[in-house]
Amino acid sequence: MAILSIQNLxxxxxxxxxxxxxxxxxxxxxVTAIMGPSGCGKTTVLRSINRLHELSAHARVAGRVxxxxxxxxxxxxxxxxxxxxxxxxxxxxxxxxxxxxxxxAGYLLNGLRLDRRELDALVESSLRAAALWDEVKDSLRKxxxxxxxxxQQRLCIARALALRPEIMxxxxxxxxxxxxxxxSIEELIVRLKDSVTILLVTHNIAQASRVSDxxxxxxxxELVEFGLSAxxxxxxxxxxxxxxxTGKFG
Amino acid sequence: MRGAVYSRQIMDKIFFxxxxxxxxxxxxxxxxxxxxxxxxxxxxxxWRFFVRLPQPLGxxxxxxxNALGGSLLLLGTAFALAVPLGLLVGIYLSENRKSRLAGxxxxxxxxxxxxxxxxxxxVIYSWLVLxxxxxxxxxxGAALGLMMLPVIVRAAEETLxxxxxxxxxxxxxxxxxxxxxxxxxxxxxxxxxIVTGIxxxxxxxxxxxxxLLFTAFGNPFWSFHLGRPVESLPHLIFYYATSPYEEWxxxxxxxxxxxxxxxxxLNVSAKLLTRRWRVQF
Numbered sequence: 001m002a003i004l005s006i007q008n009l010x011x012x013x014x015x016x017x018x019x020x021x022x023x024x025x026x027x028x029x030x031v032t033a034i035m036g037p038s039g040c041g042k043t044t045v046l047r048s049i050n051r052l053h054e055l056s057a058h059a060r061v062a063g064r065v066x067x068x069x070x071x072x073x074x075x076x077x078x079x080x081x082x083x084x085x086x087x088x089x090x091x092x093x094x095x096x097x098x099x100x101x102x103x104x105a106g107y108l109l110n111g112l113r114l115d116r117r118e119l120d121a122l123v124e125s126s127l128r129a130a131a132l133w134d135e136v137k138d139s140l141r142k143x144x145x146x147x148x149x150x151x152q153q154r155l156c157i158a159r160a161l162a163l164r165p166e167i168m169x170x171x172x173x174x175x176x177x178x179x180x181x182x183x184s185i186e187e188l189i190v191r192l193k194d195s196v197t198i199l200l201v202t203h204n205i206a207q208a209s210r211v212s213d214x215x216x217x218x219x220x221x222e223l224v225e226f227g228l229s230a231x232x233x234x235x236x237x238x239x240x241x242x243x244x245x246t247g248k249f250g
Numbered sequence: 251m252r253g254a255v256y257s258r259q260i261m262d263k264i265f266f267x268x269x270x271x272x273x274x275x276x277x278x279x280x281x282x283x284x285x286x287x288x289x290x291x292x293x294x295x296x297w298r299f300f301v302r303l304p305q306p307l308g309x310x311x312x313x314x315x316n317a318l319g320g321s322l323l324l325l326g327t328a329f330a331l332a333v334p335l336g337l338l339v340g341i342y343l344s345e346n347r348k349s350r351l352a353g354x355x356x357x358x359x360x361x362x363x364x365x366x367x368x369x370x371x372x373v374i375y376s377w378l379v380l381x382x383x384x385x386x387x388x389x390x391g392a393a394l395g396l397m398m399l400p401v402i403v404r405a406a407e408e409t410l411x412x413x414x415x416x417x418x419x420x421x422x423x424x425x426x427x428x429x430x431x432x433x434x435x436x437x438x439x440x441x442x443x444i445v446t447g448i449x450x451x452x453x454x455x456x457x458x459x460x461x462l463l464f465t466a467f468g469n470p471f472w473s474f475h476l477g478r479p480v481e482s483l484p485h486l487i488f489y490y491a492t493s494p495y496e497e498w499x500x501x502x503x504x505x506x507x508x509x510x511x512x513x514x515x516l517n518v519s520a521k522l523l524t525r526r527w528r529v530q531f
Contacts, residue, residue: 050423082425092416095529096438109426109434145530156420163424 003028003197004049004167009063011044011053018044020221021063026167026214031189031198033212033229035205037249041221042201046169049199050084051077067166082106085160085168085196090176091152093144093159100140102155103127106163122162129195130158131188150181154188167197174207186211205245209233217241284510291507294500304470310497314505316472320387320480321509324466325452327391327476332398333448339399340406340444341432347411356407363400370396371461379465385479390466394458398451405447409440414531442527446520453516457509459484483509 002025011019019041026032034042044053053059054077065072072080093102103123107114114122123140127133132154136147144155153173160168170189174182189198189211202208208215209229216226217238225238236242243249302313339355346352371393378389413436421431437444462468467479468489474480483505490502 052419052423055419055422078425078427080425081423086423088416088419088423090416092414092420094417094420094435094439095531096435096441105421106424106426109421109424109430111430143530159420159424 002026003068004199005064005066006045006049007064007066009045009048009065010061011041011048012060013056014058018221019048022218022223023063024216024223024226026197026199028197029193029195030213031193031200031211032214032216033200033202033208034216034218035202035208035244036218036224037244038203040218042203042218043171045218046086046171046199046201049167050081050086050169052081052086082110082163083166085163085165087153087156087160087168087170087173089172091149091156093147093152093155095143095145097144098141099136099144099147099155102144103158103162105159126158126162129161129192130154131184131191132158148181149177150184153177153181153185157185157188157192161192161196165196167199168192170198170200172201172203175203182207217244219244287503287507287510290503291505294504295507299501299504303472304501307495307497312497312501314483314486314501314508316469317481317483317486317505318508319472319474320466320469321456321483323387323474323476323480324390324394324462324482325456327387328394328398328455329448329452331392331395332402332451336399336402336451337406337437337444339403341410341437343403343407344410345432359400359403362396366460367393367397367458368460368463371463371465374461375464382477384477385465385467386477387466387473387480388476390462390480390482391476393461393465394455397455397458397461398448401451401454402444402447405450406440406444409443409447410436412443413439417531439529439531442524442529445527446524449516449520449523453513453520456513456516457484459488483512 004026006022006024006026009019009022010017022041022045024032034045036042047053048059048061049065049072051072053061061073067080067083094105097105100123101108103126104119106112107119107122124133124137127136132151135151136142136155139146144152147155153176157168157173173189174185177185186207189200192198193213200208200212212229214227215229215232217224217232217236217240219240225232225236225241227237232241233245236245298311299313300318301315302311303316304314305312339359343352343356374389374393374396378392379385382389417435417439418431421435422428426435462482462485466482466485468485469479469481487502487505487509490498490505493499
């Protein structure tokens with residue numbers, strides 16, 4: 001069942017058309033990967049789902065993005081972003097906040113009041129879900145920036161999970177990490193899909209094949225092919241996908 | 251050939267010695283000033299110096315309590331006026347770097363920094379002193395605040411510009427409204443730079459005399475009233491140092507020492523703060 005439906009999405013920055021008429025349905029509680037060479041528009045697609053594209057003044061969007069039947073462009077951007085979690089390329093914990101406050105940031109910064117016990121429980125469950133609890137449970141009051149890169153990225157995942165998002169957007173979450181930390185994040189992604197829908201952008205073909213149920217291949221702003229990963233990585237339907245998978249470009 | 255190399259080496263040595271010599275020389279004025287103030291001012295310092303008011307001529311044992319209190323009141327007023335305004339302008343400039351308004355605002359702030367302090371005093375005189383019909387701490391504070399403003403704006407802008415945009419995106423992606431993102435994520439991350447700028451701005455205006463001459467004016471008595479004239483350290487120094495009385499000269503030296511010690515303290519705190527509070531991204 002599709003939780004998120006992208007319909008005829010076009011995004012342009014001034015003269016430059018970054019995303020051309022992309023449509024796809026994202027299945028609930030599955031991992032969907034968007035792969036493609038750099039500059040193909042995959043990150044732009046991701047950012048126009050939680051409307052972060054609005055940060056750049058020149059971005060123009062056409063088309064619709066429907067989350068559980070609601071047009072996201074008709075809602076308030078702040079409310080959209082609270083329902084959709086995002087994790088970025090580089091871990092970006094809030095440097096002035098403790099580990100605890102980082103996880104609770106979605107509530108603290110938004111001024112959503114929770115009582116102490118509820119918040120404690122939420123922080124613990126989010127950290128557990130992000131497979132970080134055992135490593136940080138004795139140092140919750142320390143700054144988040146003291147953690148290693150991989151731990152920081154899991155902290156950012158916990159921060160997004162704490163708001164109980166309906167869908168998580170991961171923008172190349174392992175590209176700034178060392179291989180070991182990257183592997184632990186991949187493991188985490190696979191575990192998380194039981195509870196949350198994940199949309200993962202990656203330029204790493206192997207990663208897409210390891211963790212995703214569905215894969216979309218984008219090239220030059222177009223959606224070339226979209227379908228079950230098992231099929232795409234064994235018998236791609238489009239010649240460009242095949243060339244990309246076999247390393248002819250990208 | 252060997253001669254040429256040799257003479258170049260000699261030139262090198264001479265050049266290096268000159269550079270060293272003038273570097274040492276540049277430290278000298280500060281040391282001399284501090285030393286001189288110490289010698290001249292220290293003898294004036296005692297408990298009564300800090301807590302008593304100036305005594306009538308001919309009576310010994312006067313203090314500068316009125317000027318200390320007045321200077322604090324003036325700096326406090328300047329702080330209250332300049333910090334919120336400067337911070338907001340700095341935030342605007344760092345957030346909207348290329349807008350036309352930012353260009354104009356940046357230019358105006360730069361020019362404001364170059365306006366002579368006596369002119370600022372005169373303008374505040376006609377804006378605040380004349381309409382309110384009284385010299386006042388408020389007018390003095392406003393004049394000092396106007397001088398602090400450019401420093402705070404620049405410090406805020408420069409500091410906030412360096413904060414990675416990833417931080418802003420992280421906050422916005424959690425659905426945090428823009429104003430809360432700026433006030434609770436971006437500004438705290440740049441706090442050390444902003445506070446440093448504020449301390450340096452305070453240090454800079456603490457010794458300003460010219461803008462106070464016809465705004466805060468001076469007052470030989472205690473006053474903590476914003477609408478009344480107040481004494482200030484630099485004005486007291488100016489007034490006493492130009493008087494013909496030995497006792498008053500002594501007080502002026504003591505006050506100079508206190509003022510410089512205060513400015514030094516602000517400068518050193520600013521330096522330490524930048525080091526200690528640095529936020530790691």
